[in-house]
Amino acid sequence: MTAHQTDGQVTGQRDSGVLVIDKPQGVTSHDVVAAARHALHMKRVGHAGTLDPMATGVLVVGFGHATRLLNYIVGADKTYEATIRLGQATDTDDAEGTIIPLAEQIALSGTAQSGTALSGTALPGTAMSSDPSTSDGESAHISGDIPSGAITPELIRRTITERFTGEIMQVPNAFSAIKINGQRAYDLAREGKTVQLKARPVTISEFTVTDIRTATASAVPAADSVSAEPPVPSDAGETAETVPVIDVDVTVTCSSGTYIRALARDLGIALGVGGHLTYLRRTRVGSFSADSDSVVHAHAESRTFTNRDGETITRNRAALDLPDGVDVRSRALTMIQSAERTMPCAVISDEQARELRFGRLIAWPTSLPRDLDAAAAHTADELIAVITPFRGGRAKPAVVFPAG
Incomplete structure (x- = not known):
C-alpha cells in the first residue's frame, strides 16, 4: 500500500504538516483530501x-513537504x-x-483455490447452506442457515x-483497490470478471469481541442500510422479509x-453461515x-451539478468542520511532531x-539503535532528513527536507 499524493507549490516547512481527520x-478518502x-x-x-x-475514522492527511512522510506512516499498525x-x-x-x-x-473469496485453511468447510457444531435456492425454487436471501443454539x-x-489471531494468510477482497495487470480489482469485479487475488501474510495482534447480539435483518437490505454506528438489533420477529443474524462487535x-x-x-465462512461488515471505524x-x-472532524454534504453531457448529478462531498476564522x-x-509520531528521531547538529x-x-546518532x-x-526547529543505516556506523539520507 502506498500513500496517495498530489503535487503543488510549497514554500517551506512552515507550510507543511500532518492533519488527523475524522x-x-x-x-x-479522495473526497477528504x-x-x-x-x-x-x-x-x-x-x-x-x-x-x-462506508467507514469512518482516522485518515492521516499530509500537506506540503510532509507528504514525503506518508509512505512511512502508511506502514504503521x-x-x-x-x-x-x-x-x-x-x-x-x-x-x-x-x-x-x-x-x-466462498468462490469470490478465493480461499478454496489459495490453499488457506478456509475451504468453506463448516466447523463442528455448525451448519452450512450453500444451496442458492429455497424449497419453492425462489432465490435464497440468507447466505447460510443458523440453527438454533449452534453458533454460541x-x-x-x-x-x-x-x-484469526497472530500471523495469518489473508486473501484480499475482490472489491478492493489492488491492481491486477494495471486494473483495479474492484473495476474488474464490477464488470463481472473473475478476480483471483493471492493470499498474503498479515498480523492480527488483537481481535477482541466486545458484544454479541442475535437479531433479524432484512433479507434484501435497502440502499441506506450501512450504519455510521454499530447496528441496533431489531425487536421484530422473523418474517418472510427478514432473516435471523448474529451481530458481533469487535476491536481489531x-x-x-x-x-x-x-x-x-472469513469468520462467516469458517462458521459455515457467511458474514459481512455492517460498521467500520x-x-x-x-x-x-x-x-x-x-x-x-468532517461531514458529508450533498452537491448537485450538471456534467458535460447536460446530466444533473448529485453526489456527496466532504467538508471540514472548522469554526469561522479558524485556519486548518x-x-x-508540525514536521518534527509528525516525524516523532512516525519513527525514532534524533537531534543532530547544524x-x-x-x-x-x-x-x-x-x-549514526548514538541515541538511536543501529x-x-x-x-x-x-535540529531544534527543523526536520532535516529521514536517515537509514550505512556501513561503518554511518547514516545516509533517504529523504531530505528543504529548509524554511
Missing part, C-alpha cells in the same frame, strides 16, 4: 491509507472498531453489496482465537494491508489517534544538518 461516512486541499489552498496534499466510503454480521454474505463483504449465497462468497458466543470467540488491531472486510468474510493509525485534541493549519502537527542536505553521510530501518534527524 473521515465521515458516505465519502471517499479534496476538502483539505480546498481549506489549505494547496495542491500538494495526500493521505496515508484509504478508508472505504492500525486499530478498528467493527460489527460483523453472521448469517448473511454479500459480494463486497460489506453492507454496500448484494446478498449472495454462501457458496458464492463461545464458538465465535474460540474460532477467532484459534484461526492489525498490520498494514489487513482487510477487515476479509476478516468478516478506524480509531488509530500508528501514533495518530481519533481521540487526539487536534483531530479535525492551527490543527496540524553541521550534520548541512552535510545531510548535501546528500553526504554522517555518523538495527533500525529508518529514523528521522532534526
